[in-house]
Amino acid sequence: MPTIALVDDDRHILTSVSMALEAEGYQIQTYADGVSALKGLEETPPDVAIFDIKMPRMDGMELLRRLRQQSDLPVIFLTSKDDEIDELFGLKMGADDYIRKPFSQRLLIERVKAVLRRAQPRDTTAAPDSGAKKIERGKLVMDPERHSCTWDGGSVTLTVTEFLILQALAQRPGVVKSRDALMDAAYDDQVYVDDRTIDSHIKRLRKKFKVVDDSFDAIETLYGVGYRFKEA
Numbered sequence: 001m002p003t004i005a006l007v008d009d010d011r012h013i014l015t016s017v018s019m020a021l022e023a024e025g026y027q028i029q030t031y032a033d034g035v036s037a038l039k040g041l042e043e044t045p046p047d048v049a050i051f052d053i054k055m056p057r058m059d060g061m062e063l064l065r066r067l068r069q070q071s072d073l074p075v076i077f078l079t080s081k082d083d084e085i086d087e088l089f090g091l092k093m094g095a096d097d098y099i100r101k102p103f104s105q106r107l108l109i110e111r112v113k114a115v116l117r118r119a120q121p122r123d124t125t126a127a128p129d130s131g132a133k134k135i136e137r138g139k140l141v142m143d144p145e146r147h148s149c150t151w152d153g154g155s156v157t158l159t160v161t162e163f164l165i166l167q168a169l170a171q172r173p174g175v176v177k178s179r180d181a182l183m184d185a186a187y188d189d190q191v192y193v194d195d196r197t198i199d200s201h202i203k204r205l206r207k208k209f210k211v212v213d214d215s216f217d218a219i220e221t222l223y224g225v226g227y228r229f230k231e232a
Contacts, residue, residue, distance in 0.1 A: 002047035002116055003027040007037040007063065008078065009055045017050075020105040021112070034058025038066055045073060048115050050108070051095075052078045068094045072147075074115045074160050078103070094204060096161045097187075114187065119160045137170050138232040140218065154212035161186050162205050165198070166229075169219065174231040176222055202227060 004026045008014055011032070018028045029046055031037035035057045041049065049067075051060035064075055077098040096115055099108055135142040139152040147163060149156045158166065168185035169177055177185075179198045186201070202219060209216040218230045 001025045001027060003029060003044075004112060005029040005031065005037065005041060005046040005049040007031045007034065007050065007055070007060070008052040009033055010052070013052070013078075017105060017108065020109060024109055026112075034060065034063035038063055041067060041071070041073070045071070047119070048074045048076065048112055050076045050078060050112070054080065064095060072157055072159050074119050076108075076111055076115060094159050094162070096159055115160065118164060118186070135167065135170050137173055137229065138218070139213070140170060142167055142170060151209055151212045151216065156208050156212055158205070158208065162201055162208075165201050166205055166219075169227060169229040173229045176226050176228045178226040182227065 004021050006014060006017055006021075006028060007030075008017075009032050014030045014032065018030055021028055029040060029044065031040055033055050034051075037049075037051075038058065051063055053060040055063075060077060064077075067073060067075070072094075074096045075094070077095045078101055079098050080101055096118075097111055099111060133144075135144075141150045142148070142163070144163075144167065147158075147160075149158050149163065149166070164186040165182050168182055182198050186198075202221075206216065206219055209218070220228050220230050222228065
C-alpha cells in the first residue's frame with residue numbers, strides 16, 4: 001500500500017489522522033516539524049505528503065520550497081481557516097492541494113486518494129490511442145508514462161497537477177479550455193477547487209518554463225474564457 005507522510009506539530013492531529021489513514025491500509029510516516037520531515041522525506045520518500053503550514057523550526061512553506069528543489073512529490077497543505085494568502089502561496093510554490101482546518105478525516109482521506117490516483121501512470125495497454133502517448137508540440141515534449149516534460153530539450157520538473165493541466169492544454173493546441181475543463185482534467189470529481197487554484201497552477205507553469213526559456217509564451221490567457229496552448 002502507498003506510504004503517506006504526515007507533518008504537523010499538533011500531536012492530536014498526528015495521532016488521529018494517522019489512525020484514520022492506517023485504517024484505510026496506508027503506511028504512515030509522522031514528523032512533528034519541518035526540519036525532521038525534510039531529512040526523513042529525503043531518506044525514505046513517501047507516495048504523498050501532508051504538510052501543516054504553521055510549524056516551529058521550519059514551516060510548511062519553507063519545507064515545500066526546499067523539497068521542490070529536488071522532488072516532485074505530491075503535497076497536500078493543511079491551512080487554518082483564515083489563511084487564504086497561505087493557500088495561494090502554497091499553490092504557486094507547487095502544492096497539489098490544500099485542506100482547511102478544521103477538516104473531517106473522511107475529506108482528507110478522499111483528497112489523499114484523489115492525489116494518488118492522479119499520480120499513478122496511465123494504463124497504456126488499454127487502447128493504442130490512450131492519453132498516455134507521448135505529446136510533441138513544437139518545443140514541448142511530454143511523456144505521461146515517465147512523467148517527463150522538456151522544452152527545447154531542457155527538462156521542466158512539474159508536479160502531478162501541473163502536468164495534467166499542461167497535458168490537457170497541449171493535447172489540442174488552439175482549443176480554449178475553460179477553468180472548469182482544466183479542473184476536470186487535473187482533479188478528481190470529489191475534489192472541489194475554485195478558479196484561483198487553476199490560475200495559480202498556470203502561473204506556476206509559466207514560471208517554470210520561463211526558467212528554461214525566458215521567451216516562453218505558449219500558454220495563452222483568454223480573459224473570461226480560459227486558457228489554450230498556442231498553435232505552432
